[in-house]
Amino acid sequence: MISLSRLVKTYQTRDGQVTAVDHIDLKINEGEIFGIIGYSGAGKSTLIRLLNMLEEPTSGDVTIAGKNMNQLSKKKLREARQEIGMIFQHFNLLWSRTVKDNISFPLEIKGVPKEERDQRVNELIRLVGLEGRGGSYPSQLSGGQKQRVGIARALANNPKVLLCDEATSALDPKTTDSILELLVDINKKLGLTIVLITHEMHVIRKICHRVAVMEQGKIVEQGDVLEVFKRPKEEMTKEFVKQVTEPEETEEALQHLLQENNIGHVLQLTFVGGDAEKPLITNIIRRFEVTVNILQGKISQTQNGPYGSLFISLEGDAVEVQKVLDYIRDQQVEVEVIHGE
Amino acid sequence: MSNIVLTQTWFFPNVDWSTLWNATQETLYMTAISLALTFIFGIILGLLLFLTDKGNLWENKVIQAVVAAYVNIFRSIPFIILIVLLIPVTAFIVGSFLGPSAALPALVIGASPFYARMVEIGLREIDKGVIEAAKSMGATNTQIIFKVLLPESLPALISGLTVTAIALVSYTAMAGVIGAGGLGHLAYSHGFQRGRDDVTLMATLVVLVIVFILQFAGDRLTNKIDKR
Numbered sequence: 001m002i003s004l005s006r007l008v009k010t011y012q013t014r015d016g017q018v019t020a021v022d023h024i025d026l027k028i029n030e031g032e033i034f035g036i037i038g039y040s041g042a043g044k045s046t047l048i049r050l051l052n053m054l055e056e057p058t059s060g061d062v063t064i065a066g067k068n069m070n071q072l073s074k075k076k077l078r079e080a081r082q083e084i085g086m087i088f089q090h091f092n093l094l095w096s097r098t099v100k101d102n103i104s105f106p107l108e109i110k111g112v113p114k115e116e117r118d119q120r121v122n123e124l125i126r127l128v129g130l131e132g133r134g135g136s137y138p139s140q141l142s143g144g145q146k147q148r149v150g151i152a153r154a155l156a157n158n159p160k161v162l163l164c165d166e167a168t169s170a171l172d173p174k175t176t177d178s179i180l181e182l183l184v185d186i187n188k189k190l191g192l193t194i195v196l197i198t199h200e201m202h203v204i205r206k207i208c209h210r211v212a213v214m215e216q217g218k219i220v221e222q223g224d225v226l227e228v229f230k231r232p233k234e235e236m237t238k239e240f241v242k243q244v245t246e247p248e249e250t251e252e253a254l255q256h257l258l259q260e261n262n263i264g265h266v267l268q269l270t271f272v273g274g275d276a277e278k279p280l281i282t283n284i285i286r287r288f289e290v291t292v293n294i295l296q297g298k299i300s301q302t303q304n305g306p307y308g309s310l311f312i313s314l315e316g317d318a319v320e321v322q323k324v325l326d327y328i329r330d331q332q333v334e335v336e337v338i339h340g341e
Numbered sequence: 342m343s344n345i346v347l348t349q350t351w352f353f354p355n356v357d358w359s360t361l362w363n364a365t366q367e368t369l370y371m372t373a374i375s376l377a378l379t380f381i382f383g384i385i386l387g388l389l390l391f392l393t394d395k396g397n398l399w400e401n402k403v404i405q406a407v408v409a410a411y412v413n414i415f416r417s418i419p420f421i422i423l424i425v426l427l428i429p430v431t432a433f434i435v436g437s438f439l440g441p442s443a444a445l446p447a448l449v450i451g452a453s454p455f456y457a458r459m460v461e462i463g464l465r466e467i468d469k470g471v472i473e474a475a476k477s478m479g480a481t482n483t484q485i486i487f488k489v490l491l492p493e494s495l496p497a498l499i500s501g502l503t504v505t506a507i508a509l510v511s512y513t514a515m516a517g518v519i520g521a522g523g524l525g526h527l528a529y530s531h532g533f534q535r536g537r538d539d540v541t542l543m544a545t546l547v548v549l550v551i552v553f554i555l556q557f558a559g560d561r562l563t564n565k566i567d568k569r
Contacts, residue, residue, distance in 0.1 A: 052477055081479035092474035095569045096492045106478040108488065137568040157478075 001193045002028040002051065002161065007060035009046050020046040022217035023060070028210075033187050033194040033303070035204040035225075037240055038214035044197040047214070048163050051195065052084045053077055065160050082110055085154030089166035091146040093138040099125070099149050100134040106156045124152040128182060144175035151182060155190070162186075164196035168203060180207045184303070201243040205229070205302050213237045226304045230272040230334065245270075245309045250296050254311065257295060258339050264315035265340035266295070267325075269333050273305035280331060281312070288324050290316030314340075355537040361527065365547055367441045368523035371513040372551075375448035376506050382453040383505070384498070386412060387460025388486065398472075398482050412454040420451050421515050444521035448512050456505040463497025464490055496567040503559025507552050514548065524548050 009021040020043040028034045038044045049055040050062060053069050062069040067080055093102050100121050107117045125134055128148040138146055147167060154162055164183070168176040184207050187194055198204065204211050204225060212222035213236055220234045229245065232238045257263055269280070285292055292312055299308030314321055328335045386408060392398050393405040418426070424447040431438045431446050467490060475489045491498070517525025524544045532541030 054473060054477060078479035078481065081477060084477070086474070086477040088470055088474060090468075090470055092468065092470040094471060094489065094493060096495065096566075105475075105488070109475075109478050109480045109484055139569055153478075163477075 001030040001065060002026075002195065003061075003063045004050075005061045005063075007047075007050060007062065008058045009043075009050060009055060010058045019217050021050060021057075024217075024219055026212065026219065026222075028193060028195060030193055031187070031191050032209045033183070033196070033207050035208035035211045036195070036197045036214055036219075037199065037201060037204055037211060038197075038236075039199055042214040043217040044214050045165065048165055048195065048197050051161075051163055052081050052086060082106065082157045083159050084161045084163060085157070085159040086163040086165065087147065087150040087154050087167045089169050091138070091143075091150045091170075093146060093149055093153075095138050097137075098134065099130060099136050099138070099141070102138065102149055103152045103156055106153060110157055120156060121152075124156060127155070127186070128152045142175070143171050144178060147171065147175075147179050148182065151179075151186070155186065155192075158190075160193060162192050162194045164194060164198075166198060167196065169198065169200070176203070177206070183207055201240040204240075205244045205300055205307070207303060209303050213240065224304060225302050226272050226307060229302065229307045230270060244300055245298060245307065250311065253296060254338075257313070263339065264291075264313055265321055266311065266313050266338050267328075268336045268338050269310045269312065269328065270335075271299070271306070271308040271310070271333055273307075278331065278333075280328065280333060281310075284324055284327065287327070288316065289320045290314050290324055311338075353539045353543050355540050356543045360531070361543060361547065364522065364524045364527040364544065365551075367521075368510065368513050368517075368525070368548070368551065371441045371444050371448060371516070371521065371523055372506065372509050375445050375452060375509055375513075376502070378445070378449045379452040379456050379505060379509070380502060382449060383456030384460055384491075386453060386457035387464065388490070390457060390461040391464040391490075392486075398485065412457050414454075415450060416454040416458065418451075420447075420512050421519075423447055423451050424516055424519060439520040441522050444513060444516035444523075447516060448509060451512060452505055452509050455508060456501060459501030459504065460494075460498060463494040463501060466497060467493045496563050496569075499566065500559060500563045503555060503563070506555045506559070510548060510551055510555070 004024050004026040007021055007024045008019070011018045011020060022043070024047065036044050036047065046055055050057050051064065051069070053062070057070055064080070064084065069077070069080060072080055094105065097105065103121045103124050104117050107120060112120070121134070125131060128151050130145060130148050130152070133141065133145065138149065141149065150167075168179050171179060180203060183194060186192055196203065196208070208225050210223065211225050211228055212219045213228075213234065214220070215236050221228065221232070221237045228237060229241055232241045254266070258266065281292055281294070284290065292314060295311040295313055297308065297310040299306055301307075314324060316324075325335060325337070389404065389408045390412065393401040393408065415423070424444070427447045427450065428438045431443050434446050435443045437443050471489060471493060472485060475485050480488070513521065513523050514525025514528070517523040517527070518529045520526070524547055528541045528544035531537065532539075532544060
């Protein structure tokens, strides 16, 4: 659906040349939700704007739905953009227009007749759950409602691709979740390809099928979300994965425990997909001569299944502990001994 | 003479009310026509200033420099001097340099650059993200101008127009002194030069009322259309 090849974007600044996007190759499949995560300054904002040519690439190619975006004439580019919806961190609604007129805006641009526009606007208002708010102005809406208007507006021309530029970063956690649910919903209903950029791993975990991690203009790691969660290779990725798998207090709590003298082995277990539902701990206690103590744990849902991490302490003689470790590994659960070896 | 006596009153003994009414009409005529023309030229100039600036839709250093120079020069010339300088131009366009219509070219040329700068400021206040959003939908530059830039800056355009209208009222008074008629002429020639202070005072009061009405109407309109 989307393919980037050797894409480069450099800027000339007063302090010299800055490479915001550095030879990126990427393929995004039709109908998937693809997340790009990185800290600010990683170049992800530039990358997403290269997709619809809001930024012109310095070199390289962008192909969307078979069209080579960087070789289109101005007119053809405008037509291609009508098939790519975009939503923004700060919504970018026209404050001078009501909700209905905002949603109608891309239809006006395309030259859709008034009657058809009104009908389409009403459908979209229902789709994003804004019934009864059509006559309000953006200033009368909450952040979540504004983003719903943004989504409706982006979907007005039945695009094939939806680009989300930090679409939930200005929203509170609860509203973020409701917007994410809406995105999953339209992805399933309309079969829309969604590309989103974010700095929150939570967003990736919740809705993305695949993820790419960006650092200094390059993609350092990419793959299925569960796979990346299970075996993050790069430091940067590990940091992001930590955001969602470990409760914030984990490290602090563990530090505290490890200072106690009589603590035995401390293990970190990582469950992915179906594993998270196995009665692993019960089996360990039944089969081996060890005492198990659960210290901390968390299970999160992703689009491809659950993902969780569990911290336990084990007490018992060395042979038994080794047997337990072997058993856990046999069960395809990742295990790391973080204390006591 | 009896007519004049009849229209005179005891509290403004020298004020001839029908002359005052004529002068008021002349002032209103000059203000209204010049305001309408200033609105059009000011928006065109303001849009040019904004659009040709760095990073905007029609980025163009040459046009930007020419328009900015024009605006800065005509905004800097004191109005009373501008009228005198423009007498040949006025005589060519209007056919005379006396009377209310003769004041119009100078009023428009003097006020448009002033308004253009306010239009430019209004346009700059528009969130760049909104323009980006319109581009992402495939809008043409014309659509961006008429569907985004002008509607989104409308409150600033109207409040700027209010300020310009008030400036124009005072410009008409200056124009009046050198032969355009109106309340300025009345206050200066009939009042000041003949030592009739009550005429000067009355003309001033009428100008004040016009200014207050303009300010009030402008504020009301700005508030009504501002949905931010």
